[in-house]
Amino acid sequence: MSALSTMPMRLVGDRFELVPAQSAFGCLLRLTRLNQLNSADFRSFFGLYVRRDDDLHHVLATSPSRRQAMAAALKLELPNTWDPAIWKPYREHQVPSAVTTPLRYCVACIRLGYHCHVHQLPWISHCPWHGVNLRTNCPRCDGSLAMTSGAGRKLLTCSCGMDLLNESAAARLSRPVEGAERYLDTYLTWAQTMRHCQILVGTPPEVPSSHALSQLVQLPATLRRPESAPSPTPARAYQRELPSERLSPAEDARRMMGLRDAVPRMLHLPRFMENGCASVVREIALTLPPGSLSPRERTFFLGMVAEENEEPLRPQASAVVCSLPPLAMGDQRFLNLQSVHPVCARFLVHLEDAFAIDVPGLAAGLRKQTLGLLRRVQCDVLCRNYSEGLRAILARYVPQLYAGHKRRLQLTVPLALARLDGNPCVWVAFASMSTYEDANDLLTASAGLKWTQPRGK
Ligand SMILES: [Zn+2]
Ligand SMILES: [Zn+2]
Structure with a gap:
């Protein structure tokens, strides 16, 4: 991902090489939180027209045109890692498209303002480089995290006061998390290879459940974490x-x-x-x-x-x-x-x-x-x-x-x-x-x- 050198104004946290394969939501989160932007800025900074109750992760994961608009607003060449499709180790046949799971995160990564699509994959249960269990809700009270522009509080904070992001740690980030780049390179190469020979077959309008997908996809040993237990009911x-x-x-x-x-x-x-x-x-x-x-x-x-x-x-x-x-x-x-x-x-x-x-x-x-x-x-x-x-x-x-x-x-x-x-x-x-x-x-x-x-x- 190229730096935002052509932007008239530099933003804190815009050195995306420090957050390899960051998701589109991750970029939005990082820039919003580190530059104290609010929902009124989404249009001017990110080219995003969103409703107050739109889940921003969902919007960016399911809408190619919104990702395109955001890349254009940030003067970025559209990063291919924003596209959920390149993370799938299969082609799809008769599977409903535009389906996404709620935001899943690694506490250690998200603390630094880093979210990657690899954390969304149902067949990956632990952060590949930190080894911690991936979660969806507030780690303290299991409540919902702020995911919309109209939540009335900062993104990824909870009504209990919990804030998943540590703004100063995120701003001080000076090199990518150890092991992330190597893992992501290996994963994306594997997924691309598997897309040539693997096909997921479904029956619309039935949406594949995360549980079923986690049973079906077999990660090679080089990409598996020792912590992740095999599915108790494998496919x-x-x-x-x-x-x-x-x-x-x-x-x-x-x-x-x-x-x-x-x-x-x-x-x-x-x-x-x-x-x-x-x-x-x-x-x-x-x-x-x-x-x-x-x-x-x-x-x-x-x-x-x-x-x-x-x-x-x-x-x-x-x-x-x-x-x-x-x-x-x-x-x-x-x-x-x-x-x-x-x-x-x-x-x-x-x-x-x-x-x-x-x-x-x-x-x-x-x-x-x-x-x-x-x-x-x-x-x-x-x-x-x-x-x-x-x-x-x-x-x-x-x-x-x-x-x-x-x-x-x-x-x-x-x-x-x-x-x-x-x-x-x-x-x-x-x-x-x-x-x-x-x-x-x-x-x-x-x-x-x-x-x-x-x-x-
Ligand atoms: Zn992590
Ligand atoms: Zn909470």
Whole structure:
């Protein structure tokens, strides 16, 4: 970053070489605090038009035009490190953009007026050079820090009196923090390399949760701090492809097209998904409380040999329950997609598209390998969401399933990180579903669960 030599007036704290890869918010913070600027100065000094309640970190992290305006006002060449995208070790496919997390900081760095995007990354929990835990709120009272121009107090102060910044220490800063430059160089080179081969695949409008991202991204040993414990629930890693005898590439692709309908209703199950779906149905039927299914429903779930000694609690079969297991027509299987949330169906399509995206340097032999890997992940994700959907719908008909098993009725949304290089791997994490945007049977069923008391209570 060049010094502000062409500015008519020098500002205290404008030697940005002392704060390597400082974020745009970090620059604003440093100059505002060290020069006692107030919100009325934001326009003249930073070219920023902001509302009094705009979170300044959020504004600068999500708006390229505001970053551009600020760089122009400061007579800087737009620093590439202001762009959150260059900190991501992946490209994004079907991930909502302009998403940011609340300001995260290192107490030792922020004391000197230094904030860097590396502190925002969900897969980094400790300041890479100080080793201290990164935080979001006031370290004394956990209250909110002043992040807006209209807060009525200095930026990054708390109503309890805590001030994260030490103005004199920040002004006296004479060289970059030990180890920061080396780490940032290594990190940014690694992230750039990974962007060539890693793709994050999501399902808008679901915003990837920080927790899921921290499970997915694997830092190399050279960039990990000893303090940061590995995630207690790491994402599931897929490296082995499905055996080729279970795949019929052209026919599988044709059947998977069924998921691309505007409202997918029925999926002609590709062979590679048949066993998985049958196991889901069987496992659920066998773990239901005895007598939960009527004799006819049991036949649909478990086949012709479905005998049970218990007196059925529900002698009458429900047409909905009977339609949940895959429908057999000869040796073909058809899955009624009412029990698979549309978000999952779309994710399977997005994943397929992400694999089709040209990855530079990926050899032809590897494409065959990645197809087997793609199909394995699709099969597993479908089975998991099918299982959740089955339970959500069944809970309406089999209240015993609801009692004592609330957690099982949670619907989840998948997020995947695919590394498509010479050693392909896909990591998949699941987060609770937060957005329902498609009205369908499953949605009604799962929404109803929140308030419907099981019968018999
Ligand atoms: Zn630090
Ligand atoms: Zn406080």
